[in-house]
Amino acid sequence: xxxxxxxxxxFLGVTLLAICAALLLFAVFGxxxxxxxxxxxxxxxxxxxxxxxxxxxxPTMLSxxxxxxxxxxxxxxxxxxxxxxxxxxxxxxxxxxxLAVEFAPGDDLSAGWRQEGDSDGxxxxxxxxxxxxxxxxxxxxxxxxxxxxxxxQQYSLRQLIQTNEPITYExxxxxxxxxPELDHxxxxxxxxxxxxxxxxxxxxxxxxxxxxxxxxxGGHDVAVFEVDGVKLTVRFICxxxxxxxxxxxxxxxxx
Numbered sequence: 001x002x003x004x005x006x007x008x009x010x011f012l013g014v015t016l017l018a019i020c021a022a023l024l025l026f027a028v029f030g031x032x033x034x035x036x037x038x039x040x041x042x043x044x045x046x047x048x049x050x051x052x053x054x055x056x057x058x059p060t061m062l063s064x065x066x067x068x069x070x071x072x073x074x075x076x077x078x079x080x081x082x083x084x085x086x087x088x089x090x091x092x093x094x095x096x097x098x099l100a101v102e103f104a105p106g107d108d109l110s111a112g113w114r115q116e117g118d119s120d121g122x123x124x125x126x127x128x129x130x131x132x133x134x135x136x137x138x139x140x141x142x143x144x145x146x147x148x149x150x151x152x153q154q155y156s157l158r159q160l161i162q163t164n165e166p167i168t169y170e171x172x173x174x175x176x177x178x179x180p181e182l183d184h185x186x187x188x189x190x191x192x193x194x195x196x197x198x199x200x201x202x203x204x205x206x207x208x209x210x211x212x213x214x215x216x217x218g219g220h221d222v223a224v225f226e227v228d229g230v231k232l233t234v235r236f237i238c239x240x241x242x243x244x245x246x247x248x249x250x251x252x253x254x255x
Contacts, residue, residue: 010131060106062227065134065137065250065252066133078094078127079094079124080122080125082123097155100138106132114130138249140246142192146217148238166244182236185219185220188215233248233249235248
């Protein structure tokens with residue numbers, strides 16, 4: 001009987017040790033990051049850094065200037081608004097976060113659409129022809145022009161400047177290694193109430209709270225940087241002693 005009890009005790013002990021070892025191996029090798037959900041799409045290039053690293057410039061966005069719509073399609077996707085401007089340029093706008101791409105005018109407007117019969121409107125995917133040349137990119141934040149104050153966390157601009165910090169004039173100077181003069185403009189009117197989301201999806205009450213054409217209290221400051229042949233024009237508003245960026249335009253520098 002004693003031998004039987006001893007055998008059972010040893011068996012249970014070995015079994016318990018095996019279970020503990022298996023759990024330890026699972027925690028080490030199988031308990032890491034879960035796999036991406038089926039159908040999950042990649043986010044557009046850029047954004048905030050999650051590891052506290054120093055702010056950096058997103059080279060992918062810079063490289064789009066002078067490239068074509070095929071390159072845009074590889075980087076940005078999803079619901080967008082496509083239109084032909086009054087200057088007969090094609091323009092493509094994404095809303096979350098906001099980014100607008102303007103293309104150089106072509107000889108035949110009908111050739112600018114991927115499918116015959118397409119026209120200005122909302123699309124679930126980029127409807128423009130691949131060979132359109134990227135002329136400029138605009139990033140715009142929503143602000144309250146009467147305060148003035150930012151109404152978001154600079155998500156649009158974080159597509160260009162990858163950082164968790166507030167994007168200020170000083171931060172941009174540090175990242176780009178330049179200190180361009182700030183040019184103050186007094187008579188500034190904010191005309192970008194649509195940038196916080198898809199206007200078509202808003203209720204009438206929400207539309208009324210996003211009136212455009214309001215004068216920016218105190219005006220704004222403008223600085224012009226140049227990086228790798230790209231001219232970067234940035235507008236700032238002064239909020240609690242911080243010079244915060246709310247607009248950036250990228251276009252080819254002319255030297």
